[in-house]
Amino acid sequence: MQRVLIISNRLPVSVEKRKRGLRFEPSIGGLATGLKSFYKSYNSIWIGWPGINLERLKEEEQVVEARLLSEGCYPVFLSQRDIEDYYHGFCNKTIWPLFHYYPLYTIYSKDLWQAYERVNEVFANAVAEVAELGDIIWIHDYHLMLLPRLVRERLPGATIGFFLHIPFPSFEIFRLLPWRRQILEGLLGADLIGFHTYDYAQHFLNSVHRLLGYEDTMGQITSIDRIIKADVFPIGIDYEEYSSYARDWRVQREISKLREKLGDCKIILSIDRLDYTKGIPQRLEAFSLFLERNPQYKEKLILFLVVVPSRTKVEAYALLKKQIDELVGAINGKYGSIGFTPIQYVYRSLPFHSLIALYNMADIALITPLRDGMNLISKEYIATKTDGKGVLILSETAGAAKELGEAIIINVNNQEEIVQALEEALVMPEEEQVERNRIMQKRLQRYNVMRWADDFIDRLLCTRKLQSQMEAKSLNHETKMKLVSDFQESNQRLMLLDYDGTLVPFSGKPERARPSDEIIKLLEELTKSRKNEVVLISGRDKGTMEKWFGGLSAGLVAEHGVWTKEKGKEWEMIEILSNDWKGEVRPILELYVDRTPGSFVEEKEFSLAWHYRKVGYRLGDMRARELTNDLLNLTANLNLQVLEGSKVVEVKNAGVNKGRAALPWISKKTWDFILAVGDDLTDEDVFKVLPATAWSIKVRFSASAARFNISSPSQVRALLEEMLGGLEA
Ligand code: GDG
Secondary structure: OEEEEEEEEOEEEEEEOOOOOOOEEOOOOOHHHHHHHHHOOOOOOEEEEEOOHHHHHHHHHHHHHHHHHHHHHOOEEOOHHHHHHHHHHHHHHHHHHHHHHOOOOOOOOOHHHHHHHHHHHHHHHHHHHHHHHHHHHHOHHHHOOOOHHHHHOOOOEEEEEEEEOOOOOOHHHHHHOOOOOHHHHHHEEEOOOEEOOHHHHHHHHHHHHHOOOEEEEEOEEEOOEEEEEEEOOOOOOOOHHHHHOOOOOOHHHHHHHHHHHHHHOOEEEEEEEEEEHHHHHHHHHHHHHHHHHHHHHHHEEEEEEEOOOOOOOOOOHHHHHHHHHHHHHHHHHHHHHHEEEOEEEOOOOOHHHHHHHHHHHEEEEEEEEOOEEOOOOHHHHHHHOOOOOOOEEEOEEEHHHHHHOOOOOOOOOOHHHHHHHHHHHHHHHHHHHHHHHHHHHHHHHHOOHHHHHHHHHHHHHHHHEEEEHHHHHHHHHHHHHHHHHHHHHHOEEEEEEEOOOEEOOOOOHHHHHHOHHHHHHHHHHHOOOOOEEEEEEEEOOHHHHHHOOOOOOOOEEHHHHHHHHOOOOEEEOOOOOOOHHHHHHHHHHHHHHOOOOOOEEEEEEEEEEEEEEOOHHHHHHHHHHHHHHHHHHHHHOOOEEEEEEEEEEEEEEEOOOOHHHHHHHHHHOOOOOEEEEEOHHHHHHHHHOOOOEEEEEOOOOOOOOOEEEEEEEEEEHHHHHHHHHHHHO
16 A cells, blocks of 8 residues: 655644653544544654744753654644744734635734744654655645645656645735745646645636646546646545434433533533634624524523634734634623523543534534534534434635534625524424435545545545656657657658747737747758758748748748738639638627636638637637537528637638648658647647657647647757757757
8 A cells, every 4th residue: 555645734643742751632624524534544654843842842842753653643843933934924824814705914024924934844854764666645734735836846856736724715815925926836846736625626727827827627637747736626525423422321421420510401502713713703793682682592502612722822813812702702791691692612632433413413503614624513513313312513714614504594794694604503393303314424524534545545646647748749758869869860851840938928918929039940951951841831821921031031820811922922822712711600609708807809711710819718618619509600600610719719711731732741641750839739730640650749748649749839949959959069
């Protein structure tokens, strides 16, 4: 079995120093709880911080290390300053608030950012020390978003997965971060990046496109030289553990004790870590309004409020604590009486059996985060309902709401809705409760935390497989050498080269991609030898082709094969074509220009093209699809062809394509070397008509009829230069 290295900020074990010595306690929080069972069943090592600063440990560092190592944990020790600036700082004052849509709480400080960079480096060194060939490296959460890239730099061939446990915000929020590019580049060091929900994954892909320019196809991103996948894996819980533990005698004893204390009141349960994202004050206010509206529940209903201390060093958390204390005091003052307190408030972490007892006995779980990546409490509550009774009220902004649709789903900012949800829950017939919960239970039982982890690892390995298939097609050093020597040893050479996206990268406006002196010089060099026949095959109009390349001793093809020109001869049309259709098609394209800011129509002699390179990400693709559909309907009887190129939809006469234009050159002589290079769908027609022995290269990594892939236009130019260099040698 492959070894899995789990890397997260915190280890599942926290070390504390007490008067009587060191204490090793399980860490609290969603990530630690979620991964614990997975970690035990795989052959894993967990790398992370044990929750204590280096200065406090002093000479005990080695004792702690030995104990943790014996439990499969490899500690990363951090200094007090790093904990302040990285953990309490950049992680919890910058990323956490921003990613949970609290830009006003977000602090942008260069010092904190540098600490984040520094600690991610420390983690990277730890990973490099522990990792062995063949390990699966699985990095977790927002504390370590630079780590995938840092590990990739140290271990280029490693299998690296990353999972984000919190939301990935929409681009409009993410773009506020001064270090947004570094964060994305850091994440793209991974092979697979996982999110809880489809929305988070889409937000991430959108940011990658807008900030780094990489597009995706069904979550698959092609960066400069690799394929990276972003996908959705909603984290589950250890369902069996929660549901079976609910029957344990310790839990049953706790339930009896609590029942005795609380009488036969109905119980609403609220449990969260202390965090402003969890919506605790909003919940309390809604509860207060409920009591005001429903006096019949006086002394018959208790809100059991558990707040687990966390991040109290961050000012926003201390303020929140104060606000909760005051609200609880006010509500208890207003609706309580001697011997009855409507809110039972516990500000501490509960032992596991008390937690399960509360889940099990609560009539209602009121879980109303303002934002939550997933929210495991809601899932755990459902799992412990062995008799199926109980009502979950859950806010729509928790990732869990996507899976727990049978709960009462509310908008946390709509107090009325929460009050109504409580009213509905309190009178919901038991059969309905059972019916709803059984559906959710089945789902949670199926997609439990083990399935989640297995699924992630499985997808990670699939992505690696896909990468190696792509790599097999990538023009590596050896193949390149073979190509250069084939070229050198041949006497009749044909080179069919596309221009945009192949020799030069795309620019926003087509006329801006004019060839530089360097490119012209390169093409001159290529065309100098009598052994070489160079043909530039482009979709551009013939005027531009003539203006830019007319001076070269090269063949030219314009408008995807409508016009061809042999070197030293005149332009010729491939067949007599008509233009009559333009009057019908132009208004449709113009309508799309009006509806799609940033797009424009280019008119060529025998074709019309709608360009959308500058249009917003999804909008452009969506409109292109709509337009293609409209055009396909219209052109069905017109002997026209609709072509989808790179960010362009083009209409032209049917039967004309680059492949057809290339054929006369291919059959002109018995070539002993043929090379074709292109980057988009229109170049596929050329690849398809080549003899099997020809060298065909597709720029960028995606499916193609070409035999090889190369990553970018600059790589194409380097290859051509190498071929020329080889000639001189
Ligand atoms: C992050 C994301 C995402 C809570 N109180 C006690 C206690 N807990 C345990 C619960 C649960 C965990 O802590 C809390 O998990 P959540 O998911 O609700 O929240 P976060 O800690 O914010 O976790 C979150 C999660 O990562 C996983 O991806 O769902 O959205 O923010 O397991 O049982 N455990 C004990 N006593 C307590 O008082 N023993």
